[in-house]
Amino acid sequence: MKNGKRLTRQQKGVLEKAGLNSNNWLIYKNINGELHLIHRDTGNKRIIKAC
Known part of the structure; x- marks a missing residue:
């Protein structure tokens, strides 16, 4: 399992727009405008567009 990190304020806003609760997700990769998240x-893993 990847080591997840806490989200920044801007990343939390992106998660809320995607309909996810930012308290339940950690970020383990941020590549080319995509947030790679782990619950x-x-x-569970999920990929979200950061744009």
């Missing part, structure tokens, strides 16, 4: 509890 805190379940370990």
Whole structure:
């Protein structure tokens, strides 16, 4: 499992617009305008466009 990091304020805004709760997700990669996220509890991965 990748080591997730806390989200910045700007990244939290992107997550809220995508309909996700920012308290439940950690970021493990930020490449080319995509946020690669991992769920805190379940370990599920998700990719979201940051634009």
